[in-house]
Amino acid sequence: MIGYILRRIVSAILVLFVTSSLVFALFLFGPSDPSQALCNVNRCTDAKRAQIHQSLGLDQPFLSQYGDWLKGLFVGREISFGPGFHIDCNAPCLGVSYITKEEVTPYLMSRFPATLSIALAGFMYLALGVAIGAFAARRRGTTVDRSLVASTLVLSSIPFYIFALMSYLYIVLKWGILPDTTYVPLTENPLTWAGHMMLPWAVLAAWNCVTYARFGRGSMIDSLGEDYVRTARAKGLGEASIVVKHALRSAIVPVITIFGIDIATLLAGTIFAEKIFNIQGIGLTALAALTTGDLPVISATVIIAAGFIVVANLVVDLLYSVLDPRVRLV
Amino acid sequence: MTVTESATSPSSSAGDEPFLVVEDLSVRFPTADGLVQAVTDLSYEVELGKTLGIVGESGSGKSVSSMSVMGLHDNKRAQSSGSIRVDGDEIIGISESRMRKIRGNRVAMIFQDPLSALHPFYRVGRQIAEAYLTHHSDATRREARAKAIDMLDRVGIPQPDHRVDDFPHQFSGGMRQRAMIAMALVNDPRLLIADEPTTALDVTVQAQILDLLQDLQRDFGSAIVFITHDLGVIAEVADEILVMYAGRGVERGSCKEILTHPEMPYTWGLMSSIPDVTGDTSARLHPIPGTPPSMLAPPTGCSFHPRCTFTDHVPGDLCVTQIPDLRPGGRGLGHLKRCHIEDVDAVYESEVKSDLAWEES
Numbered sequence: 001m002i003g004y005i006l007r008r009i010v011s012a013i014l015v016l017f018v019t020s021s022l023v024f025a026l027f028l029f030g031p032s033d034p035s036q037a038l039c040n041v042n043r044c045t046d047a048k049r050a051q052i053h054q055s056l057g058l059d060q061p062f063l064s065q066y067g068d069w070l071k072g073l074f075v076g077r078e079i080s081f082g083p084g085f086h087i088d089c090n091a092p093c094l095g096v097s098y099i100t101k102e103e104v105t106p107y108l109m110s111r112f113p114a115t116l117s118i119a120l121a122g123f124m125y126l127a128l129g130v131a132i133g134a135f136a137a138r139r140r141g142t143t144v145d146r147s148l149v150a151s152t153l154v155l156s157s158i159p160f161y162i163f164a165l166m167s168y169l170y171i172v173l174k175w176g177i178l179p180d181t182t183y184v185p186l187t188e189n190p191l192t193w194a195g196h197m198m199l200p201w202a203v204l205a206a207w208n209c210v211t212y213a214r215f216g217r218g219s220m221i222d223s224l225g226e227d228y229v230r231t232a233r234a235k236g237l238g239e240a241s242i243v244v245k246h247a248l249r250s251a252i253v254p255v256i257t258i259f260g261i262d263i264a265t266l267l268a269g270t271i272f273a274e275k276i277f278n279i280q281g282i283g284l285t286a287l288a289a290l291t292t293g294d295l296p297v298i299s300a301t302v303i304i305a306a307g308f309i310v311v312a313n314l315v316v317d318l319l320y321s322v323l324d325p326r327v328r329l330v
Numbered sequence: 331m332t333v334t335e336s337a338t339s340p341s342s343s344a345g346d347e348p349f350l351v352v353e354d355l356s357v358r359f360p361t362a363d364g365l366v367q368a369v370t371d372l373s374y375e376v377e378l379g380k381t382l383g384i385v386g387e388s389g390s391g392k393s394v395s396s397m398s399v400m401g402l403h404d405n406k407r408a409q410s411s412g413s414i415r416v417d418g419d420e421i422i423g424i425s426e427s428r429m430r431k432i433r434g435n436r437v438a439m440i441f442q443d444p445l446s447a448l449h450p451f452y453r454v455g456r457q458i459a460e461a462y463l464t465h466h467s468d469a470t471r472r473e474a475r476a477k478a479i480d481m482l483d484r485v486g487i488p489q490p491d492h493r494v495d496d497f498p499h500q501f502s503g504g505m506r507q508r509a510m511i512a513m514a515l516v517n518d519p520r521l522l523i524a525d526e527p528t529t530a531l532d533v534t535v536q537a538q539i540l541d542l543l544q545d546l547q548r549d550f551g552s553a554i555v556f557i558t559h560d561l562g563v564i565a566e567v568a569d570e571i572l573v574m575y576a577g578r579g580v581e582r583g584s585c586k587e588i589l590t591h592p593e594m595p596y597t598w599g600l601m602s603s604i605p606d607v608t609g610d611t612s613a614r615l616h617p618i619p620g621t622p623p624s625m626l627a628p629p630t631g632c633s634f635h636p637r638c639t640f641t642d643h644v645p646g647d648l649c650v651t652q653i654p655d656l657r658p659g660g661r662g663l664g665h666l667k668r669c670h671i672e673d674v675d676a677v678y679e680s681e682v683k684s685d686l687a688w689e690e691s
Contacts, residue, residue, distance in 0.1 A: 004521070227446035234400055234441075235461040236434030239426075247449055325497045326450055 001321075002313045004329035008317070012310045017248035019306040020073075023299040024066055033155040034058055037098040038081070055080045069095075094303065095296030097289075102301045108282060112304075114183040115281035117197055117293050121204035129209035133216020133255075134248050139223055149217070152210035160269065164203045164276045171199060200273045208269065211262075215255050223251040251270050260316030263309050346416060348375040349553045350521055351400065355412035355422075357394050357403065364626045368394040370577045373656075376570075378520060381547065381554040382586070383568030385561060385600065389622050391577035392557045398422075399555070400439050401429040416521060425636075435465040438519035442526040444506035448498040455479065455494030458513045458562045465517045481512035485542060504535035508542065514545060523555045528563060531557070540566055561600055565589055573597050575631035576623050579656060583665035593659040593667040593674040595640045598682045616685060632670065643677055644670040 003239040027034060055057045055078070056067060061229045071077055072093035079096045080086050087096050087103070094104040171177050178199045184192045221323075223229065224247045232246040271283030278284075282301055289297035321327045357369040368449060369391040375380045384392045398405055399414055401421050414421040416437055421429065441447040449457060457472035458481055466474070475494065482490035485508040498506055507527060524543065526538040538556040546568060547554055556567055564571055564585070571588040573581040573596065581594040592598055599618035620637040623629050629636050648670045656668045660675050671677055 227441060227443060228449040230402065231441065231447045231510075231513075232449070233402055234434055234439045236430045236432070236464050237460070238430065246449055250449070324451060326499050 003299040076283035121201045122266045125208035129212020130216040132213040134220045137220035138215045156210045183279045219250040223247045264314040347376040351374040351415040353413040358409045376553040380569045383556045385562035386574035390574040437521045438514035439523040440514045443530045444510045462516045485512045521553045525557045580668045
């Protein structure tokens, strides 16, 4: 188990290394010139561009630049935007924004709690979906089951951004049921934090839970038909105990697996949610950087997203071995 | 009317009635394709300390009828009629909460495939303890665990105090079935239903499990309903045999009587399908021609007639038009058969017996 975790951590580091190398290569060899964001479009001369290239070291060979970048990641480095304009970028340095001239790492870290808060919705839709699925599976073939399945189909056929936008417009702006959704740090006031997160959570949970309701229903129908559920019944156990301890216990495992694969979807969902609900998280930062061509910020968000997915997958795999004792992590 | 030859039943709390009485049991499942008549007018009795073997092909209603005894059919999906009395208590139409007290307690069941019948995520001991705690609400977890270890020891699991914390996948097939038996017997049931308990096991383990069940029956004095399609297994364990075909009992009697003087062509067919290891290796087996009938539309008359090769012994088209009654055969001795052939024992002696590879020696 410990050996497995160590090996997974090593492989996670490798994944991040490869991702960051690819991002770095895209940065340099991609379609846009890194200096574009620093050079005013109307007054950009070749001389000025050459000067920017020289001060940022963009005229150096690829490997030397990559070496600098890696050095910044581990010990920090100095980034120069021209004569007399140097910025100390502390380790782990992911660069300095071309637009705000701020260090990227602390800037993104300050944005991270907001994104993480939204991502909590993941647990909500997982739990909600499984609960609805199990409820429907128990009533398989009845009107309740059919209407639940039908409504999940209807809900999932509405595009997420329309669903989120309409919810925001009606629930916050028109009816004022929930407070506006700007991010309030958890440390400042947990109640306000939760209150302001309510709508993003509800919207993400409602829209995403339908997928898990359908997976959960199928998985639950399978496990309710298993021989060991019949054994549980033959022991004389109560219905609640049969459904929860015996059927649901095994039905959640495949759903958790899908959840692990689906973490990237959650991340994409938070970008939409940040945009629509105006929450200053990593997703919104990435979107803004994309429009201004702020390459250091873009590449840093990609690496952070990759890190999030790698960690989440590791957690899900470890959880899997806890849930299913037959899974040996070797 | 009981077919048991011994007059003395060990103990029976509900008057003179055997511990388990099934009378005219019919089970039907309404499906989208029509009504499936899984069991029709089935009757049998089992006394404490005795073993009834139920034999038949897949789909003959063996399992469905025993699930009825456990009250395991979903009342929304199954229509049951007739009467099942366990120790005098009527099971048909009983409330779920009352059935729950009987199930796993006075009546327990072991299933065919112990790997799928045990929950893969819970430790073996915990699953046995759970069965105990369900019916002993005043027992502590520690007591239940001790009981589980005790039962594992009783069914012959080595080092039960260690193996109690194993998961089912860490057990071998035979050990899993032993654990299943331990789980079924943890509440000292007076009736044990064994649904093909040895089918998924290899032959040597099969023999061990059969021995174990017989030992335990001697100690616990319980009644056993043993369901199988293997006549060899039946010959070993059963006091009485009930042969089922297409949801009906077609022959019933003491084990020896049925195996030596079968009086129903379907039973003959079952016997001819058994190979003889000591006999001529070039001898051919005689499988029963055709396949079991669809229970959506059972054949008219005797349900075995489309596969029966002896219909020419019956005058007219009786086999096609009329269901034969389950009535005493020519030899008496509580031997019941459902066949139109008049002198069925003579037909057996002259036409069938010589063909049997497997024969009383």
